Amino acid sequence: MNNELKSYIAGFLDGDGSIHVRIKPNLTYKYGFQISPNIVFYQSMKESSYMRWIQKKLKVGYLRERKDGIIELTIGDRKSLLWLIDEITPYLKLKKSQAKLMKTILLTQKDVKTAKDFLQLCKKIDSFEKLNYSKKRKYNSLYVEKILKKEGLLTP
Amino acid sequence: MNNELKSYIAGFLDGDGSIHVRIKPNLTYKYGFQISPNIVFYQSMKESSYMRWIQKKLKVGYLRERKDGIIELTIGDRKSLLWLIDEITPYLKLKKSQAKLMKTILLTQKDVKTAKDFLQLCKKIDSFEKLNYSKKRKYNSLYVEKILKKEGLLTP
Numbered sequence: 001m002n003n004e005l006k007s008y009i010a011g012f013l014d015g016d017g018s019i020h021v022r023i024k025p026n027l028t029y030k031y032g033f034q035i036s037p038n039i040v041f042y043q044s045m046k047e048s049s050y051m052r053w054i055q056k057k058l059k060v061g062y063l064r065e066r067k068d069g070i071i072e073l074t075i076g077d078r079k080s081l082l083w084l085i086d087e088i089t090p091y092l093k094l095k096k097s098q099a100k101l102m103k104t105i106l107l108t109q110k111d112v113k114t115a116k117d118f119l120q121l122c123k124k125i126d127s128f129e130k131l132n133y134s135k136k137r138k139y140n141s142l143y144v145e146k147i148l149k150k151e152g153l154l155t156p
Numbered sequence: 157m158n159n160e161l162k163s164y165i166a167g168f169l170d171g172d173g174s175i176h177v178r179i180k181p182n183l184t185y186k187y188g189f190q191i192s193p194n195i196v197f198y199q200s201m202k203e204s205s206y207m208r209w210i211q212k213k214l215k216v217g218y219l220r221e222r223k224d225g226i227i228e229l230t231i232g233d234r235k236s237l238l239w240l241i242d243e244i245t246p247y248l249k250l251k252k253s254q255a256k257l258m259k260t261i262l263l264t265q266k267d268v269k270t271a272k273d274f275l276q277l278c279k280k281i282d283s284f285e286k287l288n289y290s291k292k293r294k295y296n297s298l299y300v301e302k303i304l305k306k307e308g309l310l311t312p
Contacts, residue, residue, distance in 0.1 A: 093164075133200070
């Protein structure tokens with residue numbers, strides 16, 4: 001992408017997008033939780049051709065039509081996210097901290113060796129709640145800590 | 157503004173802004189109606205420092221805090237609008253037609269000499285309803301036509 005396109009995408013994401021990482025209970029994962037990072041662009045379904053244009057430019061992510069008339073372009077895989085973050089972070093104003101934090105999390109995630117490491121990672125993810133003014137999250141590091149202790153994976 | 161900033165502003169406006177022209181009843185105006193053009197940027201009040209940053213970069217418009225927790229940056233004067241349209245139109249994707257139409261209206265407006273000219277202008281403004289997927293407007297060219305005829309300003 002050229003700098004003007006990167007800057008445009010950053011503006012669009014700042015205006016009407018989201019950068020977040022969530023913790024999701026998933027028993028097929030080692031510690032019982034999946035780390036789910038997403039960059040999402042939103043728009044009215046009436047503008048689906050525009051969203052396809054964005055997707056074509058980014059060459060990553062998939063489109064999803066919600067039942068409430070919103071179309072979402074979601075990027076969720078590690079490689080695409082790391083690429084996109086590096087491309088647009090210099091141009092982001094509103095969501096620069098979220099982009100940097102997501103990058104830290106994606107990089108830290110690779111080095112998780114123990115339940116303690118995993119819990120540290122979850123603590124980093126907690127910060128998204130404040131950064132994005134989200135409602136209080138059910139699945140946060142406190143919740144993970146309880147489960148890890150209960151399962152005997154973490155010494156109390 | 158440099159090209160990257162123009163492109164960023166265009167992306168932000170495409171994502172979370174509005175370009176529109178409205179017809180408002182106003183008896184202090186020659187034909188009984190005011191033409192009200194606006195470019196508006198929206199954001200949560202939590203991001204008011206960001207909105208002040210945008211205003212500082214644009215050097216036009218004024219900020220208004222709404223009661224529903226939204227802060228608006230509104231540009232409404234002819235000179236600022238014409239400047240902003242010329243700066244960002246090449247970078248707009250979603251709202252390029254609205255920007256071009258607003259420019260046409262602002263330029264045509266200066267040449268309105270008769271009630272017939274004014275009605276033609278109002279017909280151009282009607283197009284915003286479709287472009288912006290607005291709800292049906294009460295004050296459209298049909299309404300203006302009725303009033304102008306009633307006032308004897310337009311020969312039936």
